[in-house]
Amino acid sequence: MQEDCDSCKTLDSRRGNFKRVREYVGAILSGSSGFETETKIVTYSIFTFALLILLLSLTYFFYPHLLDGPHLAIGFLTIVMSISIIASFFHLSGYLENLSCTNGMMIGMTSGMIAGLFTGALIGATNGMFIGSVFGSLAGMFIGIHLGKHCGVMGALEGLMAGLMSGTMGAMISLMMLNDNVVPFLFILAAIGIFTLGGLSYMMHREAGRQKGPGIRFLKFVFYCTLLILILGTAMMYLPKGPITI
Numbered sequence: 001m002q003e004d005c006d007s008c009k010t011l012d013s014r015r016g017n018f019k020r021v022r023e024y025v026g027a028i029l030s031g032s033s034g035f036e037t038e039t040k041i042v043t044y045s046i047f048t049f050a051l052l053i054l055l056l057s058l059t060y061f062f063y064p065h066l067l068d069g070p071h072l073a074i075g076f077l078t079i080v081m082s083i084s085i086i087a088s089f090f091h092l093s094g095y096l097e098n099l100s101c102t103n104g105m106m107i108g109m110t111s112g113m114i115a116g117l118f119t120g121a122l123i124g125a126t127n128g129m130f131i132g133s134v135f136g137s138l139a140g141m142f143i144g145i146h147l148g149k150h151c152g153v154m155g156a157l158e159g160l161m162a163g164l165m166s167g168t169m170g171a172m173i174s175l176m177m178l179n180d181n182v183v184p185f186l187f188i189l190a191a192i193g194i195f196t197l198g199g200l201s202y203m204m205h206r207e208a209g210r211q212k213g214p215g216i217r218f219l220k221f222v223f224y225c226t227l228l229i230l231i232l233g234t235a236m237m238y239l240p241k242g243p244i245t246i
Contacts, residue, residue: 024202037094037216038201044221045087051222052079052229066237070183070246074126074236077186081118081193082228088114088197089143089224090216095208096150103207108148108159110200113166114193116140120170121189123235125182128242129175135235136167178244 026032031039056075060067067075092107099107120136144159177185 020206021202024205038091038205040216041087041091041221044216044218045083047218048222048225049079049083052083052225071126073183073186074122074246075233077190078122078229078232078236080190081122082232083225084190084194084197085115085118085143086221086225086228088201089147090221091201092147092204095204096147099151099155099208101151101154103204104148104151104155105158106203107200108144108151108155108157109162110196111147112140112144112159112162114140114197115143116163116166117170117189118193119232120167120172121174121186122170122232124171124174125178125186125246126236126241127239128245129171130242131235131239132171132174133168135232136170137164138167140164140167175242175244178246182246 027035028038028042053076056067056079059075060072088111092111095103095107116136116139118136119139120132122132123135124132140163141160142163144163145156146159148155148157148159173189174182174186
């Protein structure tokens, strides 16, 4: 009986210990054995970010009228958020073969919520409530259902509900804050979202261990990031604008 209590105390002391998070981050940054996939995704994200920021700078230099005022910040956030969504998507995809129902529901809900909230908030700021809600909901539901379905219908439903709610909520947030520092808030929202996706990745590492999924190539990673940015950018520039936008 005493041994069982000691085991429970040891287990409790391990869970919630921030030291383990630091060890996880350190292992990724140092490329330790067993963390090759995470290290590769972080490296790809950094190089993709540098490449896309260079393209954004060239666009601003040659076509400054496209990125005047807050639109430059929106362009920067679009790059950051797109890379975060794609990086998390590929990382979580490596765990899809051995998901429990609880983990699958968490993946579907969190990934769908972050993707929908990011997309809805960005397009809501530039195009208004209707277009922002439609794009945010579609993006959130697509990613949430795709990642959550591998544990069954519960994970898919979690992704569906999270995407629908967060897409409309993201657009609503931007619309309500247009006259009250919406761009600084979007930076705060991006930071919290990235932190949340990082926490989800850590959770899956703790729950499922080493990834079983296939690796990802750099060109494929860049392609999907660029594709998402082009879709969002095209929607921002060419779809109808609402009565109140940036």
